[in-house]
Amino acid sequence: MIKKVNFKYLSLLSNHDKLNHNIRVYLLIQSHDEFKQYIDNQCAASIVNYLKLEEDLNDDLEFYDYSNYQDMIPYSLIPDSVHTLVISPSKHSQNSGPRSRFQQSITKLYFYCHIERSEFVEEMLSHLPSKLETLSLQGYHFIGTPLSKRFVLPATLTEFTYQSNWDNLQRFVAPPNKELGATLLLNDDRPIEALEWMKLQTWVSGVDVISNFHCFINDVLPTRLKHLRLPYHIYQLSRDKLPSSLKQLYMVNYNQGLLPHVLPNGLEGLCLWCFNQPLQKDSLPQSLKNLHLSNYRKSFSSVGPLNNLQRLVVKILNKSVSQLIANVKAMTIIFEKIDNDVTFQNTSLRELCLLNNGSTVIQLNSNILPPTLEKLKTAKIDILFPNSDSSEIQETDKLL
Numbered sequence: 001m002i003k004k005v006n007f008k009y010l011s012l013l014s015n016h017d018k019l020n021h022n023i024r025v026y027l028l029i030q031s032h033d034e035f036k037q038y039i040d041n042q043c044a045a046s047i048v049n050y051l052k053l054e055e056d057l058n059d060d061l062e063f064y065d066y067s068n069y070q071d072m073i074p075y076s077l078i079p080d081s082v083h084t085l086v087i088s089p090s091k092h093s094q095n096s097g098p099r100s101r102f103q104q105s106i107t108k109l110y111f112y113c114h115i116e117r118s119e120f121v122e123e124m125l126s127h128l129p130s131k132l133e134t135l136s137l138q139g140y141h142f143i144g145t146p147l148s149k150r151f152v153l154p155a156t157l158t159e160f161t162y163q164s165n166w167d168n169l170q171r172f173v174a175p176p177n178k179e180l181g182a183t184l185l186l187n188d189d190r191p192i193e194a195l196e197w198m199k200l201q202t203w204v205s206g207v208d209v210i211s212n213f214h215c216f217i218n219d220v221l222p223t224r225l226k227h228l229r230l231p232y233h234i235y236q237l238s239r240d241k242l243p244s245s246l247k248q249l250y251m252v253n254y255n256q257g258l259l260p261h262v263l264p265n266g267l268e269g270l271c272l273w274c275f276n277q278p279l280q281k282d283s284l285p286q287s288l289k290n291l292h293l294s295n296y297r298k299s300f301s302s303v304g305p306l307n308n309l310q311r312l313v314v315k316i317l318n319k320s321v322s323q324l325i326a327n328v329k330a331m332t333i334i335f336e337k338i339d340n341d342v343t344f345q346n347t348s349l350r351e352l353c354l355l356n357n358g359s360t361v362i363q364l365n366s367n368i369l370p371p372t373l374e375k376l377k378t379a380k381i382d383i384l385f386p387n388s389d390s391s392e393i394q395e396t397d398k399l400l
Contacts, residue, residue: 010047015081015105018049024084030054045079052086080105088112089120101127107156108134125151136161153180153203163208166194174203183227187211195220206248230254237262251275255295258283268308272296276315279303300324322346343368356380 027048029035080103106129132154152173160180183206184198191213198204199222206227215221225243229250236256248269255274260282267285271292281302288306292313300320307327317335319342330351336358347370363382
């Protein structure tokens with residue numbers, strides 16, 4: 001139920017103010033009746049600019065008469081104050097013609113789908129708001145409409161989160177010369193042809209290989225590739241095989257050595273779930289922000305400092321981590337075990353988040369923390385502070 005709140009100050013903010021200052025007034029609707037309350041409450045409707053319709057919203061329509069438009073979710077009645085809309089279509093989601101159209105004021109539209117195909121979603125894709133900037137189709141990979149049908153993406157679009165195969169991606173007509181961030185799911189169905197097609201589509205910048213296709217053997221990766229996921233690659237990486245444009249690399253089974261300068265200089269995210277080989281100097285690029293080595297139990301001493309690093313995931317955290325993050329100001333570290341001699345005293349950290357992914361809560365002495373630290377967050381960790389030390393850290397949160 002929508003509760004009565006004091007709208008005195010929120011009502012002073014215009015739609016323009018909220019957009020310019022990135023102010024979100026959020027409302028979650030969990031039932032068909034709550035949706036009706038929201039529409040009927042003119043004050044609330046005029047203030048909310050971020051609206052989320054819960055996944056089971058249409059499920060309570062199972063016993064409604066679908067022939068009656070009043071029983072459908074009338075998306076066209078959502079006021080033009082809403083700029084961000086999040087919906088989760090279900091098997092009961094139905095299209096009711098013009099009443100199902102979105103307001104033209106919507107600039108960010110997120111679909112979270114847990115169904116294989118939906119005529120409702122595909123009808124919505126045929127009538128996207130003309131000023132749309134962000135479109136996300138999370139979890140929706142299959143399109144059931146005829147192959148000849150095309151979905152025209154607005155010229156204003158700057159971000160398109162969608163992962164699917166070549167057949168489905170070809171249904172979309174994107175604005176020319178735009179990088180939108182869509183991802184090609186590469187299977188065994190004409191993979192080389194699919195990659196050749198992708199080379200001409202600037203709006204598709206990621207490849208997720210879901211087959212045994214060997215990209216490097218065939219040497220067909222697009223030169224402007226930004227994201228690459230390889231689940232089965234087990235051969236050692238060599239120089240000039242990865243595009244220099246690559247920003248994110250995910251390799252599930254990779255456990256070969258990493259030679260110097262093999263990874264692109266601009267790489268920002270590296271996820272190697274099985275990797276546990278010694279790291280050499282220059283084997284990790286300075287550009288890395290996210291380093292995910294969830295099975296890694298060795299040293300970083302040969303790597304040297306990575307000054308842009310923001311997030312590290314390892315199996316066992318050892319004292320060499322202080323060299324890796326010596327010049328970093330804010331850091332999140334996730335681990336399963338931590339050696340007794342680990343210390344952050346010789347770092348410049350101001351913000352630190354330590355997440356213990358092990359099975360039990362551990363205790364750490366506060367003397368491992370650097371004197372520069374201002375904010376600390378922990379999960380499944382008890383920090384033992386002497387009374388004199390606890391006041392020096394401005395903010396301490398226990399996440400779990």
